Amino acid sequence: MLTVARGEQPEIDLEVKRSHFLGRACRADSEEEARAFIASVRARYPDARHHCHAFIVGRPGAQAAATVERSSDDGEPPGTAGQPMLEVLRGSGLGCTVVVVTRYFGGTLLGAGGLVRAYSEATARALEACSRVRMTTRHLWEVRVPVAEAGRLEAGLRARGEQRPGESAAPAGIGVEGTTWGASEAVLLVSSDDADAAALAALVSSLTRGRACPAPAGTRVLELPAD
Template sequence: MTEPRDSQAAPTPPALTTASRGEQPVIDLEVKRSHFLGRAARADSQEEARAFIAQARAAHPDARHHCSAFILAPPGMQPVERSNDDGEPSGTAGQPMLEALRASGLVNTVVVVTRYFGGTLLGTGGLVRAYSEAACRALSAASRVRLVTRHMWDVRVPVAQAGRLEAELRATGPRGGLEVVETIWGPTHAILALSTDSADDGALAELLAAHSQGLAVPEPAGSRIIETPVDS
């Protein structure tokens, strides 16, 4: 019989949505012959965000402005938000783009809008609308993933029981949020590496006890973040 567990697990962080890695679509919004080229990208740090902004600047060196915004969500910390008008009148580019990024629900994401001036002044209201729309289109076009926290557990069992226990857990997993990540075989014992969507080991301990006559006990082994594709 397993011993009662009185420790309280920390709550699982909510799943976050971000832009997926790799090349993303570039949108071209034309307003009175000015072209606003927008693209979003994944950025897990300020260094990555600024590198992407520099990349956009290098790709279009003849453009007048490369306005940007990004939101980062470091684990256990308040989100970091930054925006830059890059020479446009204050508040007409970076801030509207940041608001579009907030509205998209994406974090760890940077969006850059490069402007080629078409010869006609748009005014502050026109610039706000153009940069906001270009950012919205770029963010809508971007493929995205959901960042899900999975909690890891090690279960040590005799080799003679490991195969059967693994098969039973794999059969139970889809219904209970449990995944058998791998089984590490030793001469006398095997370690089943498991992951769950909850940091609370109570339900897992009961499941293991039921399938192992109380011999298998989960030991915490940290956590990891996995990415699952989502529709944009």
């Protein structure tokens, strides 16, 4: 899933007939985080007439029903701010993101069409200005082997993980996250892109002559810079 990087993001200032539309996007992993950001913008600009917003939140891998979408015109004519902002956010492909556009009225009425265009453009510019990351779910597995065999197994797994797609039948995106050493047994924490353990199990079996098998150990969400 593509989303906004954590931390402060740039604010854009769109001027339309002396009205200023200040737009800023922020990472929000929950509705509570989204509403906290909206409240922070209101506190930053308490004298502004409108603080219109839109957000889409929901964790990677969650059911579709767990995704929450909300928008608000915040006093602007119905349908001229929040919904257009949400449409732009949807079109961006970003999840876990909230956008707030604060308007300072310039004395000239823009009409419904003008407001839709202004709020849509301010949202698009705010999203374009922000840094982005891609959230990737990694599946974790524990592999237990005698201490004497751990080094060879780790080397074999790392070698397969470094091969390019199509060069072998190794599981996609395989990696060794670390090794825990005991007196007689070592536990390798292995990660892969695939939730199906079949390919990884076959690889581990071939590297250990059938003496080890991966056991599920949960998942981990990584945030990688977007291309």
